[in-house]
Amino acid sequence: MSAEVQVRGVVAPAAGESGGVVVEAELPHGADPAALLLARGWSPEGPVAATRTDAGSLRLDYLVAAQPVTPVPLAQPEPRLDEGLTAQDVAGAVRYRRVAAYALVVSDRGVLLTELSDRTSAPGWWNLPGGGLDPGEAPEDGVRREVWEETGQRVQVRRLRGVGAAHWIGRAPGGHVEDFQAIRVIYEAGCEHPTDPVVHDVGGTTASAAWVPLDAARAGAVPVVQSFAALVEAL
Template structure:
């Protein structure tokens, strides 16, 4: 007999990170329901942690980049019932705080949190954003915000 799903709500923070190299992307690992798909870097907020600090920590763990938060962009909320990375069936509610950030010294991305939910990371040039297999939430955020965030970054560099 299958029991009731574990009810779980997760507050997380993510960033649309831009640099002279484009937009920072992270690939989901086999521990997720969407392996091989791409998203924005970020993750769960630890108890007592400031969401902006979460983004900086998660971006470094998932990509090796040091960033500066520039503004709060959006909130996303999703609900589903399914298997967690540990195999537990969850009634899951995700609340994501989305920030804009810039990386003034972009390097080749490297995943420090090996064995987690991030398989790889990369910079995606602005002209290739539409070519990436983004998860739906990231695709929606990029469609809504990437043009303005990239334009603001470019203006700042030329000023």
């Protein structure tokens, strides 16, 4: 089942004025949350919270500018197509949205990264630890679980760092073609007692894990996937 995502625009209260939620909408498949807010006439300043609703949907709260703006038509670029797909494949693609949570974990040993296994489409590349949320799982709980499963580290979630969205059509591991949207909730986290990483989820998408010194990570000592490369380089 494709995950439902709600996007809210929140205005911070100013002196003598009231703030609060000014827009709430369900995210269309393939759309970017920030673009959705602009389409509703509110300029996003950045995500501030990711929570679960009572119904189990993911709710993304964005701080928006205090004054509305002229709405911008919702732009939904064509999804990226994997190689080898036919027109029939694309026409019959099944829509699927995956919500995942990742952590940018930094300690005195460096930044925590995971190597993708041959069960993925990018074996040998390095990723932030994290992965798909279980049904009804809160994003912060999910990222702590995923970091432990992939690296054996106990982390302290500090703040929401960003939300990413990607959209493509490709062949799933089961062989069928998916019209796939990834929603990535990215947290900044710390690790007070870093240890040698251990992959507990053996046989999954993580081949290995390591603390990479910050200078080496910034210099590109390991190939980091495009989704998170800029975050690592900016450390």
